[in-house]
Structure formats: structure tokens, C-alpha cells
Amino acid sequence: MFKKILLAADGSIHSLRAAEKAIEIAKYTPQASVDVVYVVDSKTSKEDVLQNWNKYDTEMKRREKMSFIEQKALKNHINYDIKIVRGEPGPTIVKFANEHQYDLVVVGSRGLNMMQEMVLGSVSHKVAKRAKCPVLIVK
Numbered sequence: 001m002f003k004k005i006l007l008a009a010d011g012s013i014h015s016l017r018a019a020e021k022a023i024e025i026a027k028y029t030p031q032a033s034v035d036v037v038y039v040v041d042s043k044t045s046k047e048d049v050l051q052n053w054n055k056y057d058t059e060m061k062r063r064e065k066m067s068f069i070e071q072k073a074l075k076n077h078i079n080y081d082i083k084i085v086r087g088e089p090g091p092t093i094v095k096f097a098n099e100h101q102y103d104l105v106v107v108g109s110r111g112l113n114m115m116q117e118m119v120l121g122s123v124s125h126k127v128a129k130r131a132k133c134p135v136l137i138v139k
Contacts, residue, residue: 001103004102004103005034005106006096007034008123008127022104023072027078034078039089097131105131107138108124108138
């Protein structure tokens, strides 16, 4: 049913729960694959550069945030790909999902942004409103 799944992840607990659901859904569809998109915005990029000495270390720290998802996909024999893109998270995820014609987008209800702790995440809200495919928001 859902062969091409996009998982929006940022390393937050909500995105890890979303990853579990995306992988669970993919297990029930032969040849399903999960593309994990991690969006680096200007604030995150600046913090990463200040905390790391070089581009390699910065890239490794970003990949580490996705290691749980990678291990879970491998354990469940799910085809996956991790894509790191730049931009504002909400619009970038929507554009990515719409351009690549995914069957499903899975996103956590809140991300790492402190403001999102109080309300439904602005990123998940934007994705749900603007993506051209079904969107699963995981709490």
C-alpha cells in the first residue's frame, strides 16, 4: 500500500517514535522503502559549526542523530536512505515530499524546537496542511 515512505526526523524523541511507525508500516508492504529526511536550518547549522571543528565532525554528528533509525531499519530488513537537506524544516519537507511523490509522510508531533513543546509542532502542522499525500503525525 505505502511503498515510498518519507520520514522526517531530527533526532527528537517524537521523531524516533515516528521512525518506529514508519518502519512498522514498511514491514507490511513488499519492496517498501523509507527515505529519512533531516533538515538543517540556519540555526542548527550555526550551532553545529560552533560545536564541531570541521565539516567531517559536523556531518558525523548529524548522522549520529539518525543512527537509531538506521539500526531499526537494518534490523527489520527495510530499505532506507538518509538525506540531509538544508532549509526551513516545514516548507523543505513539504517540497521534498511533493517533488518526489511519496505515498506517505511520517512526522513526529513535535521536534527539537523548545517552542514546539507547548503546541502541535509547527513543522508537523505545515506538512499535514501542504503535502500532497497522506501524512501520519506520531505523538
